[in-house]
Amino acid sequence: MDFRLSEEHRMVEKMVYDFAREQIVPIIKEHDRTHTYPHELVPQMAKLGFLGICLPCRYDGAGMDYLSLGIVSEGVEFGDSSCRETIAVHLGLHALPIFQWGTEEQKAEHLPPLARGDYLACFGLTEPNAGSDVGGLLSTARRDGSDYILNGEKMWITLADVAERFLVFAKTDPGRGARGITAFILERGWQGLTTGTIEGKMGVHASNTGWISMSDVRVPVSHRLGEEGEGFKIAMSALDNARYTVAAGANGVIKACMEASILYAKERTTFGRPIAEYQLVQQMIANMQMSLDVGQLLVWKAGWLKNLGIRNTRETSMAKWYCTDAARRSADDAVQIHGAYGYSDEYIVERHLRNTKSAVIYEGTSQIHTLVQAAYALGERVDRPMRCELPAYDPELWG
Ligand code: CAA
Numbered sequence: 001m002d003f004r005l006s007e008e009h010r011m012v013e014k015m016v017y018d019f020a021r022e023q024i025v026p027i028i029k030e031h032d033r034t035h036t037y038p039h040e041l042v043p044q045m046a047k048l049g050f051l052g053i054c055l056p057c058r059y060d061g062a063g064m065d066y067l068s069l070g071i072v073s074e075g076v077e078f079g080d081s082s083c084r085e086t087i088a089v090h091l092g093l094h095a096l097p098i099f100q101w102g103t104e105e106q107k108a109e110h111l112p113p114l115a116r117g118d119y120l121a122c123f124g125l126t127e128p129n130a131g132s133d134v135g136g137l138l139s140t141a142r143r144d145g146s147d148y149i150l151n152g153e154k155m156w157i158t159l160a161d162v163a164e165r166f167l168v169f170a171k172t173d174p175g176r177g178a179r180g181i182t183a184f185i186l187e188r189g190w191q192g193l194t195t196g197t198i199e200g201k202m203g204v205h206a207s208n209t210g211w212i213s214m215s216d217v218r219v220p221v222s223h224r225l226g227e228e229g230e231g232f233k234i235a236m237s238a239l240d241n242a243r244y245t246v247a248a249g250a251n252g253v254i255k256a257c258m259e260a261s262i263l264y265a266k267e268r269t270t271f272g273r274p275i276a277e278y279q280l281v282q283q284m285i286a287n288m289q290m291s292l293d294v295g296q297l298l299v300w301k302a303g304w305l306k307n308l309g310i311r312n313t314r315e316t317s318m319a320k321w322y323c324t325d326a327a328r329r330s331a332d333d334a335v336q337i338h339g340a341y342g343y344s345d346e347y348i349v350e351r352h353l354r355n356t357k358s359a360v361i362y363e364g365t366s367q368i369h370t371l372v373q374a375a376y377a378l379g380e381r382v383d384r385p386m387r388c389e390l391p392a393y394d395p396e397l398w399g
Contacts, residue, residue, distance in 0.1 A: 081203070
């Protein structure tokens with residue numbers, strides 16, 4: 001067993017942390033303050049290969065492995081959660097499901113522009129009345145000749161108002177619950193498809209969160225992903241990848257909070273001594289270090305399983321649950337260490353505290369992951385092979 005990152009992975013790590021420090025951190029506070037999406041960072045992330053980091057070169061991806069996706073997610077979220085959300089949704093929830101479930105024609109058509117970052121793409125699963133309960137979604141898709149007609153509303157969709165492509169889920173057979181869901185790739189500009197932005201969020205202000213409305217949207221059958229009724233499995237397997245990026249990103253937040261706290265604790269004096277000398281402050285910093293070490297072990301193990309092509313739903317769920325909860329606690333402690341200054345936007349930690357609350361809700365609440373872990377432990381939940389598995393990483397095929 002070798003816990004060291006390879007030379008290649010350390011190069012990716014350095015590149016992404018340099019990018020976060022030099023490109024994200026200097027501009028993101030203003031975007032957060034004005035609630036604007038940092039469009040200018042998208043071509044930069046695309047140029048560095050982040051938007052297709054684990055896709056093979058034949059699809060214009062960077063040809064790296066799934067562990068690299070975790071490292072990129074961690075480093076980008078060291079800068080800000082909103083930028084990591086772009087990678088989670090564009091690559092984890094849109095491109096990777098096409099890579100896993102698409103026909104050769106669909107992969108050849110859709111993956112290169114996604115990997116190059118020609119446009120952004122999103123994932124429309126959640127609805128106003130169906131979040132955790134995916135099988136309860138109400139959108140419908142009715143077959144009409146060589147097309148489907150889609151109707152329904154999607155809500156809390158990251159990138160909804162800036163994306164050009166939409167992977168949406170609708171029921172082709174409403175009587176069959178989760179087994180009646182089918183996945184479709186939609187394009188902006190199609191008649192009946194409209195989007196908007198949701199205002200008033202607590203955090204991730206620099207990310208776009210919105211709604212998608214479908215009113216008799218005509219979708220050619222060539223844009224159906226997978227077979228009819230496979231939508232639930234496509235959505236869940238997509239979440240196995242995006243939750244992995246969320247978990248990895250949470251480790252980046254812990255790192256950012258720890259770095260800021262150490263710097264502040266060494267400079268700030270009370271009662272004639274730097275606060276870093278007080279054991280109650282040290283305890284909070286030690287907890288952050290423990291969270292980071294445990295979090296990275298969980299994420300890197302999930303990435304290693306993905307590289308081998310071994311199903312990792314349980315391990316990814318565990319990583320998402322642990323890392324996002326730990327990041328929220330770390331951000332809370334970091335604000336505490338900064339005292340009144342931590343409560344203002346003069347320091348980065350208040351932004352991280354607001355952002356981390358979203359990650360314990362989206363992509364499976366902490367409560368859903370608790371139930372999933374209990375079901376595995378009790379033997380009530382067993383992973384079954386799927387028709388299409390995420391391909392194991394193979395340097396020869398990827399290069
Ligand atoms: N991969 C592939 N197949 C899977 C799977 C996975 N990860 N998880 C389950 N399945 C399969 C099962 O094998 C089972 O197959 P069979 O019918 O052949 O036996 C089938 O799917 C049903 O599985 P379950 O019985 O486990 O389903 P469930 O109803 O018990 O699942 C749940 C329940 C765990 C609560 C699940 O619905 C869940 O994770 N909910 C949370 C959803 C979520 O994370 N939503 C956030 C979306 S993010 C978003 O939309 C916004 C954005 O922009 C980020």
